[in-house]
Amino acid sequence: MGDETFRAKRGLEGVIFDETSISEVLVEQRKLLYRGYAVPDLAEHCSFDEVAFLLLHGDLPNTDERSGFCDRERKNRALDEGTLGILRDAPDGHRPMDALRTAVSHLGMTAEFRGPEDAEGLLRKSELLLAKLPTVVAADRRLRLGQEPIAPNPDLPMAENFFSMTFGAAPGPELVKAFDASLTLYAEHGFNASTFSARVVASSLSDLCSAITAAIGSLKGPLHGGANEAVMEMIGEIGSPDRAREWVLGALAERRKIMGFGHRVYRLGDSRVPTMRLYRDRVAEAIGDDRWIKISDVVERTVAERKGIPPNLDFPAGPTYALLGFDPGMFTPIFAMARLPGWCAHVIEQLASNRIVRPLGAYVGPPERPVLPIEARSGRSTRP
Ligand SMILES: CC(=O)SCCNC(=O)CCNC(=O)[C@H](O)C(C)(C)COP(=O)(O)OP(=O)(O)OC[C@H]1O[C@@H](n2cnc3c(N)ncnc32)[C@H](O)[C@@H]1OP(=O)(O)O
Numbered sequence: 001m002g003d004e005t006f007r008a009k010r011g012l013e014g015v016i017f018d019e020t021s022i023s024e025v026l027v028e029q030r031k032l033l034y035r036g037y038a039v040p041d042l043a044e045h046c047s048f049d050e051v052a053f054l055l056l057h058g059d060l061p062n063t064d065e066r067s068g069f070c071d072r073e074r075k076n077r078a079l080d081e082g083t084l085g086i087l088r089d090a091p092d093g094h095r096p097m098d099a100l101r102t103a104v105s106h107l108g109m110t111a112e113f114r115g116p117e118d119a120e121g122l123l124r125k126s127e128l129l130l131a132k133l134p135t136v137v138a139a140d141r142r143l144r145l146g147q148e149p150i151a152p153n154p155d156l157p158m159a160e161n162f163f164s165m166t167f168g169a170a171p172g173p174e175l176v177k178a179f180d181a182s183l184t185l186y187a188e189h190g191f192n193a194s195t196f197s198a199r200v201v202a203s204s205l206s207d208l209c210s211a212i213t214a215a216i217g218s219l220k221g222p223l224h225g226g227a228n229e230a231v232m233e234m235i236g237e238i239g240s241p242d243r244a245r246e247w248v249l250g251a252l253a254e255r256r257k258i259m260g261f262g263h264r265v266y267r268l269g270d271s272r273v274p275t276m277r278l279y280r281d282r283v284a285e286a287i288g289d290d291r292w293i294k295i296s297d298v299v300e301r302t303v304a305e306r307k308g309i310p311p312n313l314d315f316p317a318g319p320t321y322a323l324l325g326f327d328p329g330m331f332t333p334i335f336a337m338a339r340l341p342g343w344c345a346h347v348i349e350q351l352a353s354n355r356i357v358r359p360l361g362a363y364v365g366p367p368e369r370p371v372l373p374i375e376a377r378s379g380r381s382t383r384p
């Protein structure tokens with residue numbers, strides 16, 4: 001053991017890393033507040049653009065602030081040729097999250113993203129990313145299917161424009177509202193893995209696009225944002241409600257994790273699930289297809305009975321996106337579009353009172369030993 005001898009907090013469980021005024025998770029009450037506002041109220045009464053403004057600027061916008069914010073968002077949606085070229089040249093069979101991560105990394109080199117990263121510069125660049133991420137996600141989806149990207153329509157609000165760029169048209173208002181509410185539910189969640197990644201990168205005084213690139217890489221994993229895709233893969237594999245119980249019991253017997261269940265912070269249940277479930281059920285009813293819900297219900301009951309573990313937001317969100325017509329590869333990129341204002345707010349907060357993030361590790365490797373000449377070394381393969 002070296003000097004750094006102490007018990008490691010693996011996964012940083014229970015560690016308070018810093019103060020934040022962006023969101024508050026009230027575990028016992030199963031509540032989540034964004035800057036003091038209850039998230040189900042925001043999902044019901046506000047659009048995602050207002051929530052993005054709230055996270056980035058500190059409070060809900062008034063009418064003038066909202067119209068200025070939305071005008072800038074509509075004006076900045078288009079991608080430069082270079083970034084579109086990255087998407088066009090992406091290898092066949094690529095993962096959509098890889099395309100998104102690479103596109104954001106590329107955007108960071110473009111002229112639009114140059115300039116100082118003082119408070120004003122960070123807000124300007126955060127708003128640019130907010131406008132451009134949906135365009136990247138929709139364009140990549142169309143190119144993957146061999147279709148030409150559809151240009152953003154500045155006459156449409158954010159959610160309608162995203163449907164238009166993806167499918168050519170937006171569905172009815174009830175379905176658009178369900179999608180928009182899901183973005184609000186995904187927008188921010190404290191010091192989760194991807195947000196923490198963004199803050200770590202920002203803490204070395206790197207730059208916003210590098211921080212967001214890292215966050216996207218972290219979100220992609222199935223233990224975090226990638227779970228919403230994995231949920232739908234599981235439901236698809238189960239196929240019908242009468243196979244669901246057996247499938248779950250088999251997976252648990254093999255000690256496999258059931259995607260969309262469990263949470264590091266919410267041991268009693270994810271505060272966002274009831275709201276997402278409500279919108280999922282509305283979408284299923286509007287479409288007249290409750291297949292995924294019936295399977296989900298059996299999965300949820302079986303996991304509760306055998307493990308006592310409640311679902312997290314990804315569990316109802318996955319089937320909602322499938323019902324809205326998105327392919328599973330788009331689910332985690334949609335999560336990233338939604339989480340973008342949360343990530344940017346955290347980078348801004350980190351830099352407002354920065355200290356480089358540099359924890360310690362408890363060394364458990366070999367003690368000090370001499371460097372032998374190469375002929376005298378036993379080598380790894382012969383080591384006991
Ligand atoms: C929006 C989001 O990002 S929410 C998270 C999305 N991720 C998922 O849905 C992936 C599935 N869930 C998981 O892997 C975990 O619950 C995590 C990653 C979310 C949390 O991980 P941790 O806090 O480290 O919990 P950990 O993995 O130690 O689980 C504690 C116990 O519950 C069990 N457990 C936790 N989640 C699950 C699950 N989904 N299925 C089955 N068992 C589970 C573990 O096996 C462990 O049991 P043990 O003590 O008998 O070994």
Ligand SMILES: O=C([O-])CC(=O)C(=O)O
Nearest residue numbers: 188189191192193264265
């Ligand atoms: O908080 C977490 O660890 C994961 C999560 O639910 C989120 O990022 O929305």
